[in-house]
Amino acid sequence: MIWLAWRVALRALLREPGRALLTCFAVGLGVASFLSIRLANRAAVASFEQFTRGVGSGSDFIVAGEAGPLPDAVITRLLPLQDEAWTRPVIEGSFNRAGTLEPFQLLGVDLVGLGAAAGEAPAEPQAQAPLQTSDFYAGLQDPLAVFISPALARAEGLAAGSSLGGVVDERPVTLRVAGVLPEAPGGALPRTLLVMDLPAAQALLGRPGELDRVDVGLRSGAAGPALEARLRELLGPGELLELPEQRAQSGRTMSAAFRFNLGVLSLIGLAVGAYLLFQAFDAAVTRRQESWATLRAMGLAPLAIEGLVLLEAGVLGLLGSALGLLLGWGLAQGAVRAVSRTVQALYGPAAAEQAHLARPEAFLAMLVGLITCLAAAWIPARRAGQLPPVQLLSRGAQARPMAWGKVALAGLFTLFAGLALAFLPRLPPGRAWHAYLGAFAVMAGGSAASLVLIPLVGLMGRRGTWKLELALRPLQRPTGRHAWAVAALAVAVGMASGMGVMVHSFERTVTAWIGTTLRADLYVAPLGATGANSRHRLAPELPGLLAADPDVTVVDTFQLRPIRFRGQSTFLGGADMALHARHGALVMAAGGDPAQVMRDVAARDLASPAAIASETFSRRFGLQVGDLLELPSPSGPVTVFLRGIYADYGNERGSLLVDRKVLEARWGEARFASLAIYLRPGLDPGAVAAQWQKRWPGLQIRSNAGLRAQVSTVFHQTFALTYALELVGLGVAVAGLVQALLGLTLQRRGELLTLRALGATDGEIAGILLGEGLGLAAAGLAGGIGLGLVLAQILVRVLNPQVFGWTLQYAVDGPFLGILAGASLLGALIALLPASRWASRLPADRAAEEGGA
Amino acid sequence: MLLEAKGLGKRYGTRWVLKDLDLQVAAGDRVALLGPSGCGKSTLLNLMGGLDRGDEGSLTLDGEDLGAVSAKRLARIRRERLGTIFQFFHLLPALTVRENVELPLRMAGRPAREARARAAELLEAVGLIPRAEAWTPELSGGEMQRVAVARALAPRPALLLADEPTGNLDRENGESVLALLARLTELEGAALVLVTHSEAAASICPRRLHLLDGRIQEGARP
Amino acid sequence: MRWVMLLAPLALLQADRTPDGFRVARPGHVFRFPEDHGNHPGFRTEWWYWTGHLQDEAGRAYGFQLTFFRQASPPSPWKGSAAWRSDELHLAHAALTDVAAGTFQFEERLDRGGLMAGAAPSGIQVFHGSWSAGADRLRFQVRGRSLELDVKALTPPVIFGEEGVSRKGSDPTAASHYVTYPKLQLAGQLRSAKGGATLVTGLGWMDHEWSSNQLDKDQVGWDWAGIQLHDGRSLMAYRLRKGDGSQDPWSSATLVDARGQVTARTRAFRMAPKGTWRSPRSGAAYPLPLEVSAFGETWILEPLVPDQELSADRPGGITYWEGACRVRDAAGVERGRAYVELTGYAHSLKGRF
Structure with missing residues (x-):
């Protein structure tokens, strides 16, 4: 029924651009927060992996020290293998740029040997020696010569002959750029990579005779297993043999916990968005129920009607996801910096600057957005299909009160099941799937259990003015629309308050710890x-x-x-x-x-x-x-x-x-x-520090207070993204609240018209609608905070110890929760005010066209 | 006999809304169903329209027992053999006036050209060609009902059911719609069953049936 | 004019060094062994060079070449570390000619002095990675095959040139110190890539040369032949070629008797092509077979395998032909074995040495 589909499902969207855009935006926001975190994560990991892999992938084995550097002499031991394998000794060090203190990774490699290895291993991407790009002896005979990456050369306009000032250990040094490394076909070289001749690097780092690892690669015709066996024989105590993949893997696993947490967080936007979308689609079906019922009366099959609703949802899903791609890519650029900074602070150099939108990521994001939309539209679609033909459509308040008692009870049960799942099993350290699942169950169950608060809030209206009572009375017999709005808000507030309590617990614990351990001046x-x-x-x-x-x-x-x-x-x-x-x-x-x-x-x-x-x-x-x-x-x-x-x-x-x-x-x-x-x-520590700083410019000297401040800054930086994501979730929930209010208004249309007929002013009607909305907000908030406190128990007592290994003291930040509640209510108020005013003015004759009594 | 009810009965719970109902409508008949509100007129109309099934007796349309056929067949019948006009018009606001009239034919799978031509013909007949591309919410009540009449007649139904067609119109509009109904059903050769509590509306129908206590009492044939 | 004569010794002193400070091979050098078998870092370039003809138990013939080059970097205050030297680069070539199979395989290695490659300051003890050579041992691998040979010198070392200096051109700095073992008894094992080993025996030749300037300004390359005659004599001839293809008058040929004594030396000798072999890789046209006429005798040196060219795949590398040959007299009778080295045909060697 293409003719029908185009006209009823799709063209109708164009005639109501406002609503369509709102839905698209909801999808887009959810997809954007999900995508931006994924992209940022990817970028940070990729750049971090590059550092763990180091220059010149293409080796088959890595010889490293188990507990420190390798001695130079290990090379001599490996010489008999030269017929079957090439070796590449590497020493690693840190260099920080003057001024910005941007961290660079300094690699010392045998520049002469590098060129020799090139002929043997054509798969070597970076083995094309810098010998080709500059005067051979310049890199070899200048003890401060470095080769820089093309990215750095381009970004800073550096070339052979430029100088690079910074610090190594506690000494200021000025390095001289001898050339630019050739671009690797396998992927861009990180910006913060510096390559130096091996003996020069050893001298600069004050580590003569030391290596950090030796890369070993098979020559053509040699057999891997045989070489591996011989290598193992030649290694001494304290030396181990690794595969390059293991190294990259260890880099990935190090930050895996952190990145996974972030990934889960990014789903907040989507999760809360799903609630919003459900509401939107449900409201849309209700709004158009007359048309659907008429079509049923005219003989259209229920499946066809479901299909039309899903088609509309699908199109909105695709459009919204496309919007989300754009938003997400934009957000990712900002997120990348934040993620990189954290990864850098916690794990090591990570210099991602840009998040690239790879096709698989874009596809995944579109898919996720589309599926969320279709999933959210599923139940409303079925409802539309099961509408009776229009003659049988009962007029008046179609929204039947829902069985909130049963739902709340089921929710409570799920909540306890979630708690049990999180606390009871004892898993080996690092695994926390039970905590994540339990948290999910707690959230779903808690949001359902929050429904019990709606009639409670409704009962509070009994003792107020006539306006208050009218405002809150519908809450005593809540409909599906009430339920969804409250559940969505409860989830958003729950996550925000749960994370907030966890962060606060963390902060309290760390502050106490610092207070005890940092004693020096x-x-x-x-x-x-x-x-x-x-x-x-x-x-x-x-x-x-x-x-x-x-x-x-x-x-x-x-x-x-x-x-x-x-x-x-x-x-x-x-x-x-x-x-x-x-x-x-x-x-x-x-x-x-x-x-x-x-x-x-x-x-x-x-x-x-x-x-x-x-x-x-x-x-x-x-x-x-x-x-x-x-x-x-x-x-x-x-x-x-x-x-x-x-x-x-x-x-x-x-x-x-x-x-x-x-x-x-x-x-x-x-x-x-x-x-x-x-x-x-x-003595004044600051004065002493200033004195010393002049004498040793390569040192950082911090006072006790300064160090505490720094720890605090890093701490908040680490959680910056968390805060941002929570805000997104809250925003989506409040938007959902507004949508709910609009739907509820339509639901109460008859009653409101009667009121107006009885002489109530526009303002009073608006006030009643506002009251209903705020009542819902209050229920959602209260439920959310309760849910958040329960969630925080899992986060603090199970998740953190399991994943990171440390014990936190559970601490509830009353002021924070108060501010959260207040801010949410305020946000709700600000959003609901115009909405309620607008809704109250819905003209009377609209009722006829919409099929109301 | 186009439509025949024999011993038709329908109950809701323990209450029998219709009981032992006999009714005959011949092709081309115009019948008015009168009765006080709550007497079951709408229920009977729903049964005739294939939207509900009786609990007792039979109801046949063109020989087909509407109580026995499948839901799919019923939908088909609704699409092709019946036309319905409602008190509240129930036009689709997502479609233009012309598209609303084309709708039944489109749903029946008729080719676009045929549907368009038929719609134009009917809109001409109801005098709404100038408003063919307008959106239905822009129309007045009388205009909307006229579109509904055109829509109902589009598939050339054998039987047209009208449920309080003038219930939402003022006297003038109501009269013109009624006149239209009379003329067009005659022209198209469709039978008409008109449910109403308005004597004026019933006046266009030569036959009058009164529904009381679930039974039909035939009124005087003028 | 007396003060000018005072300056003359100074001028002589100056000729002791190249402009960038390397020592020059000067006549009157007193050779001391084993010290002079070792490394001479004061000189810019040095090599230890072994070639040999071998046959296995089944009579199959092989030829091999093993060369260790040392090249000093331009003088600079930064010398790297003892394990990773920046002032010394080492290049090594190993080649194996399998006459029966008609194949020629070679490998090149480039590393810096230190842990990867080096030469002892005294005695013959050079190594490059897993290749090594001592006074009585050679060990190296080429493309999966490995060769281990015990070496016994059959004569004392021979010093080529006049007054201990082998002049290479009119420029007094174009000179080297040149020590040779023209006859070495070889016995050892040749192991194939799959692991099977055969015993091999044969006769080898070893050259050790050090200088700071091997070529005069207008020379583009040289032809060198080391001939071991069945009657026990050895002949070494090198012809320096000028840009126009003519033979530089400083070219020389030397005859050594069975006991290792130099019996004759001349600058008047001829090397002429008896044919041409064109390399499919470099396109160079080598004068092969090569006819050498000196001391009243004529020998024709025929390659045992035509393609014995070592081509450099590194930019800046050197391509040359070095191969095992049989020696026939003018009548075509086989009279001995030789190794021939032809450089400067694929590209000029000007400025390289």
């Missing part, structure tokens, strides 16, 4: 140490130099060494335990009095050292106080005794702490990641 680190994966270190002499300053009473040191433990990458830290026991503080989750624990660890001798683990570490590996852990070291496995478990919210990868002398003796770590300085009482 000044904190010193390399200037470029902006993220968790920074490789900048302080020279071994620095603590001594600072301690010599008469203003300084104590210099507490902290060292860091990335290691692999049970196949996963984590950190081994070194602290002066005895010193820390006296001056610093840790919050112990297990093991006893913190100072005692640290003294015990300091007292152990080198032969049988002890360690303390952060909470995330212990949960991740299932450890308890008293366990013996085997750690890889350059000289072979070292067994440490786990003496305690401490709280640490600064690093979600988890870390293990040993005494400084153990780290130095067994791992050879002589450099420092950061220092905590205690000054003589009465």
Whole structure:
């Protein structure tokens, strides 16, 4: 029935552009929030993966150190394999640009050998040596020569001969651009990649004789398994063999939890949008029910009518999704920066600047938008098809009161089932599907259970003025429309308040933790140490130099060494335990009095050292106080005794702490990641900091207050996106509320006309409609906040510990919830005011045309 | 006999709205069904229109027992053999005047040219050609009902059912619509069953039936 | 004019170094072994070069070449690290000629000095990756096949040139120190790619040359032949070619007796093509077979396999022909074996050495 379909379903949309646009916009917003997060995630991961892969993919194996760098000499051991495989030694370091402190990844590779490998491995994308793009010896004989990526060259107008100023470790350096790397066919080189000749990089990083890894690739004709076997024979203790995919994988898994959370959040917009869409379609069917019933009377089959409704929904879905694509792409550009910044702060260099709209993503977004629309229109379509022929269509209030009691009860049951699902099963760390499912069940059930509040609010009207009573009376026998509006608002408010409580709990916990642990006056680190994966270190002499300053009473040191433990990458830290026991503080989750624990660890001798683990570490590996852990070291496995478990919210990868002398003796770590300085009482830390800054421009020196502020900033930055998404959800819900009100008005048409006939003014009628809308809003808010508190229990008590491993103190921020409620009500009021005024003025003769009595 | 009811009965719950009803409408007949409100006129009209089935007895249209055929067949019959005019017009606001008239033919699958020609013919007959491309909400009540008449006659139905056609019109419009109904049904050779409580409306029908307590009482044939 | 004469020794002193500071091969150098077998980093270019003719148990003939080149980078304050040197680049060539199969395979490696490649300061001890050569051992792989040979010198080292310097042109800096073992007894194993091994024996030749300037300004390449005659004598001849194709008068040929003593040296000798072989890859036309006339005798050197060209696929690499040949006299009787090296035919070598 194309003729009918075009005219009744589609052309009608064009004649009511306002409503069609509103629906499109709802779909578009949902799709946009979903898509933008997906794109941003993708971009951040892609750029992050590039760093874990490093320059020159195309290797078949990677030789790396389990607990530190590899010695140069490993190359000599691999020389006998040269007939079957080429080798490429790599050293990695950090460089931060002067001024912006933009973090760069510095790779040192043998530029001569790179060219040789090119002939052997044609699949090598970046093996085409820089030798081809610049004077051969320029890169080789200038110890500060670097090759930059085409992206950086283009963006900053740099070329051979330009200089690049910045910091390495705690020293300012000026690098000289020797050339631009050739563009790789496999994908754009990251902007923040710098390539240097190997010995020059080793000298610059202060790590002579060290390598971070050796890439190994098969020559043509050689067999992989045979080579792998020979490689394993040649490796020594503390050296391991990896596949490149494993490395990329580890990069992906590191941020997987974070990205998944974000992805789930992005569904808020869609989820709440689905409620809105359902309402919209339901209202549309009701509005057009006379036409549908007439067609039934004229003999059109119910399936055909359902088809017409679904067709309309489908077209709106496609249009809305297309709008969503545009919006989403635009939002993604902003989101990319936020996501990148977070990934960078938490995990390592990630320099995504643009989110590209790849075809599969666009297709997925369109599909999701379309399916959401069709799903939302499904029930209204069936309802339209089951309308009786128009003669039998009862006039008057068609909206029959719904069985809210049964629905609310079912909802309550689902809510408890969700709680049970989230809290009861004990899953290995990292897995949290039960928490997500439980949260979903809680949300669905909670929103349904909120319906019980509608008649409660309705009953409150009994004691008010005639206007209030008229406003709230329909709520005593709520219809489907009331129910959907309240449920949608409850979901949106529930998510917002739930996340809010979780964030607040987090903040409270971290603040308390900082309050206890940050005791020093000044904190010193390399200037470029902006993220968790920074490789900048302080020279071994620095603590001594600072301690010599008469203003300084104590210099507490902290060292860091990335290691692999049970196949996963984590950190081994070194602290002066005895010193820390006296001056610093840790919050112990297990093991006893913190100072005692640290003294015990300091007292152990080198032969049988002890360690303390952060909470995330212990949960991740299932450890308890008293366990013996085997750690890889350059000289072979070292067994440490786990003496305690401490709280640490600064690093979600988890870390293990040993005494400084153990780290130095067994791992050879002589450099420092950061220092905590205690000054003589009465001194102004700021003045001392300023003095030192002049003397050592490559250091970042923060006062206690400054560090706390920084932690707070990073914290809020991390959650910036969460806040944004919640706002979107709320906006959609309020829009839904407005739509609901318009529908309800039509529902009450008869009554309102009677009122007007009895002498009520436009303003009074508007007031009544507004009252009904606000009553709904109040019910939705109350339900949502209750739902949010329950949801927060799952987030705080189950999700965070399972996924990240740390314990949070559940803390409800009353003021925040109050503001949320107030703001939502205000938003509802602002939206409902014009709507109610407009609705009250619906002319009387419209009633006839719409089929009312 | 075009339409014949024998012993027709319909109840809602325990209440029998129609009971033991006998009725005969011949082709080309014009019959008025009168009775107080709530007496079951609408119910009988619904049964005649194939929208409901009786609980007792039989109702045949052109020999087909409307109580026995499938819902699909009923819909088909509604589409092709019956035309209905309602008190509240029930035009589709999404379609123009002309499209509303074409609608039954389109639904029956007739070719576009045929539908358009028939619509033009009928609109001419009801005097609304100048308004053919207008949207129905723009029309006055009388105009809308005239479009409804054209729509009802479009498939050349054997039987036209009219449910209080002038119930929503003023006297002048009502009279002109009634005159139209009389003339066109005669012209098209369609039978007409008119349900009304207005004597004026009934006046166009030579036969009058009174419905009382679920039974028909034939009125005097003038 | 006396002060001018005072300047003369200074002028001589200046001729000790190239303009960029490398040492020049000077007459009167006293050779000390094993020190002079080792690395001479003061000189710009150096190579250790082995060739040989082998036969396996079944009588199948092979030829091989193993060369280790060292090239100093332009002088610079930054020298890299001992493990990764920036002041020294190493190039190595390995080639294997399978006469029975008619195939020629070669491999090239380019690395910096340090862990990847190097030469000891004293004694013959050079390596490049998994290729290595010592005074009594050679070991290398080419395209899956590997060769391990025990080496025994049958004569003491021979020093070519006059007063210890092998002049290459009128420019006094175009000169090298040139030490050769013209007869080496070889025995070892040739392993195929699939793992099967055969015992091989044969006769080898080793050259060790170091200089800072091998070619004069107007020279484009050279033809070199190392001939091992069945009667025990050895002949080494190199012809430097000028841009117009003519033979530079500084070319030379030297005859060595069975005990390794130099018996004759001349600059008047002839090398002429007895045919042409054109390379399908580089398009160069090589004078093969090559006729060498010196010391009243004439020998025709015929390649055992025509295509023994090492073509460089790196830009900046050098393409040359180096191959195993049989030696026939003017009457066509086989009189010995030789290795012939022809450079500068695919492209000029001006400025490279």
